[in-house]
Amino acid sequence: MSSSESALAVELRGITKRFPGVVANSDINVRVRSGTVHALVGENGAGKSTLMKILYGMQRPDEGTVSIDGKPVDFHTPADAIAAGIGMVHQHFMLADNLTVLENVVLGNEPRAGAGIDFSGARARIKEISARYGLGVDPDRLVDELGVGERQRVEILKVLYRGARILILDEPTAVLVPQEVDELFGNLRELKAEGLTILFISHKLDEVLSVADDITVVRRGTTVASVQPGKVTSRQLAELMVGSALPVPELRESTVTDEPVLQVSGLTVTTSDGRTVLSDLSFTIHAGEVLGIAGVEGNGQAELVEALMGIRPLQAGQIRLRGTDITKLSTRRRRDAGIGYIPEDRHRQGVLLEATLWENRVLGHQTKAPSARGVLINRAGARADTERIVAEYDVRTPGIDVAVGALSGGNQQKLIVGREMSGNPVLLIASHPTRGVDVGAQAAIWEHIRKARAEHLAVLLISADLDELIGMSDSLSVILRGKLVASYDPNAVTPEELGSAMTGAGEGA
Incomplete structure (x- = not known):
């Protein structure tokens, strides 16, 4: 065996996987060097997720071989992959809502203390890992209470807790603000320095170029290129992926009218245990206007959407749709009144x-x-x-x-x-409408929103992609700890300024 092959943590050779009516993978080849961050990029449906499921033992290839540290393996289940030192953080999280963070992390790998489970030892280890990598995870929170971003951090912690040496991260930055992305990438570099190997799946090509050591491009189920970040641009990567230039979120001309579609005043929401999660929110969205809401996950965005959709009761406040009070209407009647809803999950x-x-x-x-x-x-x-x-x-x-x-x-x-x-619809509530979609699908979704906006659709846009928020909004507000704390002109604000407001960095003591 050559020295170059002995330095490979993962090698996928000639992988083919067929499903009824679909060839998901066709003769795919990927070589991942030990102690590196290896990015896998491609459109949705290109075969990336199927390939990673094969590596993680969730699927078995019809043809081809998988090698770990230079030795062929034949995984039948994820347990086989975990035993071989592979951990995977899925794009759609594998967590039990009715259990705590601690219970989810140790599930299936419970530490023993005599005849019982050593919860105190597990709690201490979770806190240590959380502090070490800046994950900010409370082991005693119920997963059902966590936002999408917090759930993702629990998944990352779970993989680290189980001692994985090869980490598969599927869209790990989809819910993070720029500062958090920087922190995550710092963590990945630390993991890499400790000899861990990271497979990084992403649609954000600028992030791939900043963090990856090697990049494999997959298109229509097969590998089309292996490149190094210093030798390719994001536009060239996009062309390899989809055959077109990288799309840019932008609204172009203004279509905002003076006709109010959604009027929210004094909106206050509390939880069953008395915590205030939304406090005195007031805003108006006009026909032909996109109002973007920026905020770190868990600051009230999900509760705001649920309140507007009639899923969560109000403590106080009023919601009017085209002048009609819909505060007490059911979700069905709000939908019938003209509200479209793209949910975050x-x-x-x-x-x-x-x-x-x-x-x-x-x-x-x-x-x-x-x-x-x-x-x-x-x-x-x-x-x-x-x-x-x-x-x-x-x-x-x-x-x-x-x-x-x-x-x-x-x-x-x-x-x-x-x-x-x-x-x-007269109002579209769009919560992360392009989360986890490729650059081609992003461009299509943005164009559909632009066309509907030009026909006087009002849009409430909630997104973790700050470039999307800035490019696709007519007006921007920041939500922090359940309050709208700042408003910005999308034509003048930067992602860094938004990120600072979202994290409260500009607040006084």
């Missing part, structure tokens, strides 16, 4: 994974055409409109009778966006 709130595409088209729209005819579901109408969404939003699928769970995350997101933009 598509698996928990956006789709039924085991249902078909056309059945998911009906979700939340079962009382309106084309999904309904009177009080009955209009199967033909729903199917025809699903075909339209698939074509218009480039949802890559063998057909509309396929289960949504068989699609890549980005294609699931495009289906949701298409569904929610249908039916001519």
Whole structure:
């Protein structure tokens, strides 16, 4: 064996994986050097997630070999991969909501103390890892109480707790502000310095170029290039991925009118244990306006969306839609009044994974055409409109009778966006609409929002992507600890200024 091969932590050679109607991977080759950050980039549906599931023992290849530290392996389950020192942080988190952080971290790997579980020892170790890597995780919080960003940090901590030497991180920066991304990358460099190997899956090409030692590009199920960051630009990477230049979020001309669509005044929300999570929020969104809300995960964004959708009761305040008080209306009646909703977590709130595409088209729209005819579901109408969404939003699928769970995350997101933009809503609540989608899908989603805005759609945009917020908003507000603390002109603010306001760095003592 050559010295170069002996220095490989992971080698995937000739990997092919077929599913009914789809070849997910076709003769893929990836060589990951020990002690490096290796980025894997490509469009949604390009085969990245399937490849990582094969490496993690969740799938078995139809052809090809997997080698770890130069030795061929044959993983049948994730337990086999974990035993070989591989840990994976999935894009969609594998956490039990009804357990605490500590219980989730030790689940399946419980430390023993005599006949019982050594929770005190596990708690101390979790706190040590959390402090060491700046994860800010409280081991005694219920996972159900955590925001998306906090859940991701729990997943990273879980992998570190189990002593993985090879880490697979699937879109790890999707929910982080710039300062947090810098901290994460600092942590990755520390891990690398300690000899750990990191496989980094991302759609953010500037981040890939800043943190990766090597980059493998996957397109349409096969590897098309292996490059080094210093020898390629983000535009060149984008062209390798999708055959086009990197899209830029921008609204171009103003379409804001003086017609108020959503008027929120004095909105206050408390939890069942009396904590105030939203405090006296007031804002207005006009027809043709995109209002962007920036904030670190867990500062009240999820509660704001739930309050506007009628999912969470108000302690105080009023919500008006086109002049009508909807404060006491049900979620169904708010939807019927013209509110479209793209949820932050598509698996928990956006789709039924085991249902078909056309059945998911009906979700939340079962009382309106084309999904309904009177009080009955209009199967033909729903199917025809699903075909339209698939074509218009480039949802890559063998057909509309396929289960949504068989699609890549980005294609699931495009289906949701298409569904929610249908039916001519007057207000779109878009919570992380391009999270986990590739540059091509991003550009398409941005263009659909631009077109609807030009036709007087009002949009509340919540995103962790500050470039997206700045580029796609007519006005910007920052939420911190449940309050709107600052407003900015998107044409004048920088991501760093927004990040500073989001973390309270500019506050006095």
